[in-house]
Amino acid sequence: MKTEPRFRAVAVVFLVIPIFMPNVLSGNSDTLGWTGVTINNGYRVTNADAWVHLKTSNIRQCLRMCWLFRACAALTFLRASQSCQLYRLSITDATAYSVEADGDGVSVDMRQASMDVQMKKLYGCDERPCSEAELCAPVRNIISYVCIPLGESSPVRKSTYCTRNPPNVPNSETLRDQVESILYSCMKAYRQAGSTFVSTCDRSTGTWSNVDVTCSDVDCGITPSVVGAVVIGMRMI
Missing domain, CATH: 3.50.4.10 (Hepatocyte Growth Factor)
Structure with missing residues (x-):
């Protein structure tokens, strides 16, 4: 409302x-x-x-x-x-x-x-x-x-300037407008490193800018031992 x-x-x-x-x-x-x-x-x-x-x-x-x-x-x-x-x-x-x-x-x-x-x-x-x-x-x-x-139904959902694929970051998720910018973030259970995590479309060259973000596996090691307790499940937070 x-x-x-x-x-x-x-x-x-x-x-x-x-x-x-x-x-x-x-x-x-x-x-x-x-x-x-x-x-x-x-x-x-x-x-x-x-x-x-x-x-x-x-x-x-x-x-x-x-x-x-x-x-x-x-x-x-x-x-x-x-x-x-x-x-x-x-x-x-x-x-x-x-x-x-x-x-x-x-x-x-x-x-x-x-x-x-x-x-x-x-x-x-x-x-x-x-x-x-x-x-x-x-x-x-x-x-x-x-x-x-223009809405999701609009045909304007792909850049006319940057037609090639944007940078590939393994183990990442992307939030994009499909046209001029792509925001990278790491999936759960992965640690993010790097300072450049947004790729933008350069209209003069027709290419996406590089990013230095990496997503590495998080190793938490062996779970602590608790007297009288058993592990019933594990999850990433």
Whole structure:
């Protein structure tokens, strides 16, 4: 019962996002304020499945929505239906972005995109601070943002940046967001050593950082002898 007000607050933020994002991109170019974007008029992204479908009035709004979803690496905007389709693509594979002809479509490669923060009021979302499994929602009245988890059913459960396996630590358990960080801890009956127990995804290299944590077997030795007593069981604490 106590969590209901928080849920409603988050839902409101999600629904009113377009209100917090005025059309600050003006002028003759749809890419005014953006650098590193590749726009293909008359084309749509192919060889990839869109994982987010939105309704936006124009390509400028579609560009901003892609930026708010950190996992978004490319998009297709369909003019007639005002449909904005967002895609996750490999950052390290240059051939991952491919298009096919579609007279109604506009496709954009966002993998090398950057934005002029002076031209957009995204209240912190301009730096894409949320994880790949979250949506960054600008909140105007507090001049800040909130990160909204996309949920367990979302297809965004694996990093597009770090596709290789993370470090393997024998006898350990992991707590992970499946996207950008992995926390290692030792299983019961094992002693943890080392100072680096969190592996993070390096977006520039596409690799997970190393950890020095080890989990060694705990040997408690022979149980003490107690006169008149027998051992009926043993357990690790």
